[in-house]
Amino acid sequence: MIKKFFEDIGRYFMLMGKVFSHPERLCVYSRRTIFEMEALGFNSIALTAIISAFIGAVVVLQMAITLESAFIPDFMIGYSAREVMVLEFSSTVVALILAGKVGSNIASEIGTMRITEQIDALEIMGVNSASYLILPKVVATVLFFPLLTLFSIIVGVVGGFAIAYLTGIILPGDYIEGLFYCFEPDSIVYAMVKGAVFAFLITTISAYWGYYAKGNSLEVGRASTHAVVASSVAIMVFDLVLTQIMRA
Amino acid sequence: MIRVEHIYKSFDSRTVLEDVSVEFETGKTNLIIGRSGSGKTVLLKAMVGLHGVDSGSIYFDDVCYTELDFEHRKELRKQIGMIFQGGALLDSSTVRENVRLPLDLFTKMTEGEKRDRVDFCLERVRLQGADRLYPSELSGGMVKRVAIARAIVLNPRYLFCDEPNSGLDPQTSVVIDELIRDITREYNITTIINTHDMNSVMELGEKIVYIHEGRKWWEGTMDDILNAENKELNDFVFASAMAQRAKSVKR
Ligand SMILES: Nc1ncnc2c1ncn2[C@@H]1O[C@H](COP(=O)(O)OP(=O)(O)OP(=O)(O)O)[C@@H](O)[C@H]1O
Ligand SMILES: [Mg+2]
Numbered sequence: 001m002i003k004k005f006f007e008d009i010g011r012y013f014m015l016m017g018k019v020f021s022h023p024e025r026l027c028v029y030s031r032r033t034i035f036e037m038e039a040l041g042f043n044s045i046a047l048t049a050i051i052s053a054f055i056g057a058v059v060v061l062q063m064a065i066t067l068e069s070a071f072i073p074d075f076m077i078g079y080s081a082r083e084v085m086v087l088e089f090s091s092t093v094v095a096l097i098l099a100g101k102v103g104s105n106i107a108s109e110i111g112t113m114r115i116t117e118q119i120d121a122l123e124i125m126g127v128n129s130a131s132y133l134i135l136p137k138v139v140a141t142v143l144f145f146p147l148l149t150l151f152s153i154i155v156g157v158v159g160g161f162a163i164a165y166l167t168g169i170i171l172p173g174d175y176i177e178g179l180f181y182c183f184e185p186d187s188i189v190y191a192m193v194k195g196a197v198f199a200f201l202i203t204t205i206s207a208y209w210g211y212y213a214k215g216n217s218l219e220v221g222r223a224s225t226h227a228v229v230a231s232s233v234a235i236m237v238f239d240l241v242l243t244q245i246m247r248a
Numbered sequence: 249m250i251r252v253e254h255i256y257k258s259f260d261s262r263t264v265l266e267d268v269s270v271e272f273e274t275g276k277t278n279l280i281i282g283r284s285g286s287g288k289t290v291l292l293k294a295m296v297g298l299h300g301v302d303s304g305s306i307y308f309d310d311v312c313y314t315e316l317d318f319e320h321r322k323e324l325r326k327q328i329g330m331i332f333q334g335g336a337l338l339d340s341s342t343v344r345e346n347v348r349l350p351l352d353l354f355t356k357m358t359e360g361e362k363r364d365r366v367d368f369c370l371e372r373v374r375l376q377g378a379d380r381l382y383p384s385e386l387s388g389g390m391v392k393r394v395a396i397a398r399a400i401v402l403n404p405r406y407l408f409c410d411e412p413n414s415g416l417d418p419q420t421s422v423v424i425d426e427l428i429r430d431i432t433r434e435y436n437i438t439t440i441i442n443t444h445d446m447n448s449v450m451e452l453g454e455k456i457v458y459i460h461e462g463r464k465w466w467e468g469t470m471d472d473i474l475n476a477e478n479k480e481l482n483d484f485v486f487a488s489a490m491a492q493r494a495k496s497v498k499r
Contacts, residue, residue, distance in 0.1 A: 024353045112339070120298050121336040125350050125402075126325035 012208050018130035019138070019204070032136035040102050040137060040203075041144030045151070047101060048094055052085075052152040055093070056159030059084050064169040074170045078178020081160040090152035091191045092239050095198035098145070099231040103206040106137060107227035110210030111220035119211070134207040141199040149195035150188065190246050197242060198235050205231040249274050250295065250406060250438050255304035257287075257294055264290050266462045268304075275436045277429050277452040281443055282459035283484060288442040289333065291459065292408055295440070296328055297321060308406060326354055329399030331409040335391035337383040337398070343370070344379040347398045354402065369397040373427060389420040393427070400431060407432065407439040413448060425451045446485065449473065458484065 023029060063077040110133060113119050122129040157179060164175045206227035213223040250272045257265040264287045272278040280288050293299045295306055297313060306313040308324060316324065337346050347369055351362045370376055373393035383391060392412055399407060409428060413421035425448050432439040441452065449456065453470035458481050466481045473485060486492055 028352050116334055116339075117332040117336040118338055120293070121330065121332055121338075121398075123298060124296055124325055124328055124330045125353070126322045127349075127353060128322075 008208075011212065012205070015130055015134075015208055015211060016204060018128065019134045019207075021128070021131065023131050023135065024127060029132075029136055032132075033139050036136045036140035037144055040105070040141050041148065044098055044101060044148060047097065048148050048152050049155050051097060052090065052094070052155040053159035053162075055089055056081060056085060056156030057163035059089075059156075060160035060163050060175070061167075061169065064164075074174040075178035075181055077164075077170050078160070078175035079181045080178075081175075082157060082179050082183070085153045085156040086187050086191050088239075090149050090156060091194035091198065092235065094149060094152050095145070095195065095202065095235050096232055098148075098198075099202045099206075099235060100228050102141065103202050103227045103231045104224040106203060106206040107210040107213075107224035108220055110134075110207055111213035111223045112210075112217075114211060114213045115216060115220060130211065134204070134211070137207065138200060138203045141203045142196050145199035146192035146195040149191050153188065153191065193246070194239070194242055197238055201234045201238060202231045205234055249307075249309055250440065251307040252291075252295060253305045253307070255291070255294060255306070256302045257290060257299060258302060264462050265294065265301075268459070268462075268464050270457050270464055270467065272438055272440050273455055274438045275433065276439070276454040277432050278438070278440045278455045278457070279443060279449060279453050280440065280457050280459060281449060281484070282465075283444065286459045287462040288459055289410055292410055292440065292442055296330060296408055297325070326350075326402060327405045329402070329404035329407045331392065331395045331399050331407075331412050333410040333414065335383070335388075335395045337391060337394055339383050341382075342379065343375065343381050343383070343386070343394050346383070346394060347379075347401050350398070350402045365401060366397075369401050370394075372400070372431075373397045389416050389424070392416065392424055396424070396427060396431075400435075403435065405437060407437045409439070409441040411442050411444070413443070413445055418447065421445065421447060422451065428452070444484075446488070446491065449485075460484075 059081045060077060063080045067076055067080075110119075113133070119129045119133070122132060161172060161175055164170050165172050206224075209223040209227040209230065210220075213219050251270070253269050255265055255268045256263070268291060280291060282288050290299060294301050295313075297306075301314065304314070308327075311324065313321070313324060337343075338349070341349070344366055347366045348362055351357055351365060355362075357365065366379070367376070370379055373396050375390060375393055375397065378386065378390060378394075383394070386394065396412070407428070412428060413424045416424065428439060428441065429452055431437065441448070443449065450470055453473065456466075456468055456470065456473060457464060458466040458478070460480050466476060466478045468476065473481070476482065476485075486495055
């Protein structure tokens with residue numbers, strides 16, 4: 001079990017070596033990167049929007065109920081909603097959800113290509129298959145996920161505003177005041193950096209499991225499960241590490 | 249010419265190829281035959297370098313493939329075309345994009361030249377009208393033909409075919425066999441074909457190697473094969489009821 005873990009780590013780094021070496025034609029790669037941005041990024045916008053809006057609204061409701069006290073000013077609700085979205089939800093939780101969607105998608109796509117010999121076919125043509133298949137996905141998600149994080153923050157905060165407005169639980173003016181209370185623009189940058197790091201983890205880890213799948217469709221299913229579990233764990237570990245490094 | 253010398257290959261502790269040595273000739277359709285699981289695919293993949301071998305050497309003309317470094321291997325691979333057992337077309341690309349990919353990656357052709365070359369290759373396999381379809385929209389025979397078009401688009405010097413007509417009806421099989429033979433003669437390619445289809449053997453077997461349980465058991469031509477004395481080979485060749493009957497009629 002432990003031996004297997006270190007074997008996987010070793011093979012993962014070897015694969016990364018292959019991914020980031022000997023890129024073929026740039027124009028072919030940029031075309032594929034744009035394609036992957038649409039497949040992996042654009043197609044995740046709706047899911048991100050729905051989840052972020054609801055979480056934003058729920059956080060505001062929860063805060064309004066919990067902080068119902070004469071001593072705590074109402075704008076603290078807006079403030080807490082913003083902090084929750086920026087610090088953890090929009091980067092980490094969205095990354096976890098995308099690990100499920102994007103990670104399983106990547107692992108099963110590449111895994112299927114492996115077992116149907118499409119990867120062998122690329123290798124025989126003289127293509128660096130790891131780089132050809134994985135690099136565009138990495139570039140696409142690392143560029144796109146930070147934007148998705150920013151988008152999630154905005155949608156979440158708007159969701160909070162909507163619920164405040166609709167239920168009248170706090171005054172919209174107070175909510176907005178809270179949003180800008182002690183606001184550090186750096187924290188947004190920090191969230192986006194986390195988004196980029198998580199994107200890298202999800203994409204490369206899932207690609208790893210797909211790339212080394214073997215056998216039949218059962219194994220591809222198993223590879224995509226492994227991909228989701230491993231990227232989720234990696235996200236949590238790196239969340240801790242990054243928080244320690246960047247906030248300390 | 250492709251020559252393998254004393255190749256051994258095992259997976260974990262199971263030996264799949266044992267001391268295989270054979271020479272395949274240029275401009276001819278060379279066949280590797282044998283029962284399912286005898287190691288044909290492994291031998292083919294070992295020759296092109298998809299499986300590393302445990303020991304032994306592989307020569308492409310005068311170049312020792314097993315001793316080449318990564319970059320030179322990559323160069324040599326551009327001269328290799330391969331048709332996989334399942335076709336192995338890229339699912340997310342159309343027929344045209346599949347055939348065009350090697351041109352995009354490895355040539356400096358203009359758009360127009362690429363289009364002409366792809367058209368030429370698709371015409372060669374008689375698939376002019378299908379260029380916008382995706383692999384999932386093709387029949388088994390069409391997939392094989394696209395795979396052939398893709399394999400020849402860079403004018404390879406070596407062509408490897410893993411069961412090019414498995415799963416096809418006899419007529420389509422003959423079409424594919426003839427296509428491969430014509431291409432081989434026309435461009436003077438060294439072609440190696442894995443098959444367990446006796447029709448192909450009689451059609452294409454200019455040189456035949458029979459693999460049995462990972463060893464080379466027999467080699468010869470289609471003229472020799474019916475009269476060969478080898479028991480395992482005879483069992484293989486005359487396995488079908490029709491062949492049995494034909495044999496007894498001949499006697
Ligand atoms: N990647 C692999 N790992 C482990 N064993 C393998 C692998 N590939 C093939 N084998 C084993 O090697 C043996 C030969 O397999 P191979 O695919 O070469 O057979 P084949 O002659 O091509 O059969 P078929 O005609 O059915 O395609 C089989 O027993 C198979 O189990
Ligand atoms: Mg086979």
